[in-house]
Amino acid sequence: MKKIIIGNNLVERLTELFNFSQFSKIAILTDTNVAKHWLQIIKKSLKLETSEIVIKPGEKEKNIETVKKIWEEMFENGFDRKSLLINLGGGVIGDIGGFAASTFMRGIEFINIPTTLLSMVDASIGGKTGIDFNEIKNSIGVFKNPASIIIDVSTLETLPKRELIAAFGEIIKHGVISGREYFNFITSKKPGEFTEDELIKIIKQSIKIKSDIVKKDPEENGLRKVLNFGHTIGHAIESLSWKTNKPLLHGEAVAVGLVAESKLASINLRGRAVIIRAITNAGLPTRIKNISEKDILQVMSFDKKNIGKKTLFSLPERIGKVTFNVEVPKELIVNALKHIL
Ligand SMILES: NC(=O)c1ccc[n+]([C@@H]2O[C@H](COP(=O)([O-])OP(=O)(O)OC[C@H]3O[C@@H](n4cnc5c(N)ncnc54)[C@H](O)[C@@H]3O)[C@@H](O)[C@H]2O)c1
Ligand SMILES: [Zn+2]
Numbered sequence: 176m177k178k179i180i181i182g183n184n185l186v187e188r189l190t191e192l193f194n195f196s197q198f199s200k201i202a203i204l205t206d207t208n209v210a211k212h213w214l215q216i217i218k219k220s221l222k223l224e225t226s227e228i229v230i231k232p233g234e235k236e237k238n239i240e241t242v243k244k245i246w247e248e249m250f251e252n253g254f255d256r257k258s259l260l261i262n263l264g265g266g267v268i269g270d271i272g273g274f275a276a277s278t279f280m281r282g283i284e285f286i287n288i289p290t291t292l293l294s295m296v297d298a299s300i301g302g303k304t305g306i307d308f309n310e311i312k313n314s315i316g317v318f319k320n321p322a323s324i325i326i327d328v329s330t331l332e333t334l335p336k337r338e339l340i341a342a343f344g345e346i347i348k349h350g351v352i353s354g355r356e357y358f359n360f361i362t363s364k365k366p367g368e369f370t371e372d373e374l375i376k377i378i379k380q381s382i383k384i385k386s387d388i389v390k391k392d393p394e395e396n397g398l399r400k401v402l403n404f405g406h407t408i409g410h411a412i413e414s415l416s417w418k419t420n421k422p423l424l425h426g427e428a429v430a431v432g433l434v435a436e437s438k439l440a441s442i443n444l445r446g447r448a449v450i451i452r453a454i455t456n457a458g459l460p461t462r463i464k465n466i467s468e469k470d471i472l473q474v475m476s477f478d479k480k481n482i483g484k485k486t487l488f489s490l491p492e493r494i495g496k497v498t499f500n501v502e503v504p505k506e507l508i509v510n511a512l513k514h515i516l
Contacts, residue, residue: 178323179300181378183371185327186213186288189220193286193323198259201225202249204272205263206232209290212333217263217288225261226252230271234417234425237267237306239315245275256280262321265291265338266298266425270313273304277319284322290330292342292374293426296349296381299324301389301402310417311477312410318394328374340366341426343457348405348433349381351450354495357384362453400499404489405432408512411474412463419465430459431515438511439503440490449494461515468512472505 180192195201203225205214210229218225228248230236249258262272262285269287276285287299305316331339343366350358357380369377385402392398409432416423423431434454437447454461475486486508489499 179326179382180323181295181326181328181375181382183327183329183375185325186217186330187220189217189325190222192325195221195223195259198257198284200252200254200258201261202228202252202254202258203261203263204228204230204245204268204275206230206236206265206268208232209264209268213263213290213330217261230268232267234267234307237271239306239308241271242275242278242306245271246279249275249279254279254283256283258283259322260285261288262286262299263288263290264294265289266294269294269299270304270316271306273319273321274306274316277304277317282319286323286325287321288325288327288330291334292331292339292378293345295326295328295331295378296342297345297385299326300382300385302393307414310414311474312414326378328371328378331374336367338424340458341424341430342366344405344409344426344429344433344454344459346377346381347450347453347457347459348402348429349384350453351404351433351491351494352388352401352497353380353384358449358453358494362456366457397499400487400489401497402489403499404491404497405429405436407475407486407488408432408435408471408515411471412466412515414474415466415470416463421464423460423463427460430454430457431461431463434461435511435515436488436490438514439488439501439507440492442491442493446491446493450491463515466516468509468516471512472508475508 260276262269276283289295289299302318302320305313308315346361350361409429413428437450485502488501488503490501491497
């Protein structure tokens with residue numbers, strides 16, 4: 176992992192933090208929501224000529240058509256192998272932009288300026304980039320790290336509350352992986368009650384938890400799978416929720432996934448109750464409506480984490496210990512799903 180800078184009011188002094196003048200051309204990729212609040216501030220702060228690629232917000236845009244649009248804009252603007260793409264936005268922007276940059280002329284540099292709490296604690300870290308394809312989340316992508324990640328908590332001022340809460344799906348997951356000390360801190364208040372300094376502490380600690388794991392297993396051959404706790408069921412219900420009138424945010428789907436997958440785990444009853452209480456107290460969902468057990472099982476059968484026909488899970492044994500490649504019989508999965516449907 177290369178340079179990660181965390182603080183407040185950083186977007187106003189970007190040129191002190193990274194050498195932007197080393198690139199032949201610079202484009203800023205962002206979405207209309209983020210552009211409204213932050214694009215002009217960032218352009219002014221860069222003091223260099225930049226082009227902008229502004230896409231519609233939302234997971235639906237995380238597809239190959241958007242990537243084509245980005246490639247086209249970069250070709251039209253005369254981008255070469257020494258150009259830079261700045262990903263300004265949440266996890267959707269980071270994932271698409273990272274993928275578009277990594278594949279443009281076999282790969283140009285990109286930096287991430289995450290503007291959602293979820294992308295600050297999770298999505299912008301770890302080198303996974305990609306898009307959804309055939310309605311399967313993140314099914315096409317590459318591993319590639321950004322040249323730098325500039326995390327400015329001041330950008331969270333404009334983030335909708337629901338988005339801030341959703342990040343706690345991933346943060347609670349980090350707490351379960353890491354242990355009681357971090358878990359107790361992140362559950363000591365409601366998401367909206369943490370001060371900016373406390374959020375910086377959470378971001379730093381979540382990044383440390385994730386990067387320590389990623390460093391040991393960058394391409395997810397083993398240990399990195401622990402970060403998938405909540406995601407096997409979570410990803411399935413996330414994709415399925417897009418077809419209902421109540422689409423879930425990624426962090427919300429992960430929260431429901433954590434509840435269901437805790438039921439599969441060998442963790443004791445108390446540990447399981449603690450996880451579920453943390454999710455409820457954060458204001459995250461523990462159940463979903465309008466999605467069938469059959470559909471969830473079917474989508475899970477296409478998961479990238481599967482090997483052959485086996486559905487493998489990452490599950491907690493206790494708070495502070497998550498194990499991976501746990502095979503679970505179908506009857507138990509069906510039983511766990513009953514608790515969230
Ligand atoms: N690559 C990884 O390792 C990784 C890890 C976790 C999640 N992800 C991916 O990240 C995505 C979810 O990311 P997300 O939760 O950041 O969602 P997102 O990028 O869709 O952003 C959420 C919403 O907030 C808006 N927004 C963003 N920043 C804002 C700001 N500062 N002010 C106002 N509005 C703002 C966006 O326009 C969008 O509507 C999913 O696609 C998920 O698969 C990737
Ligand atoms: Zn996730």
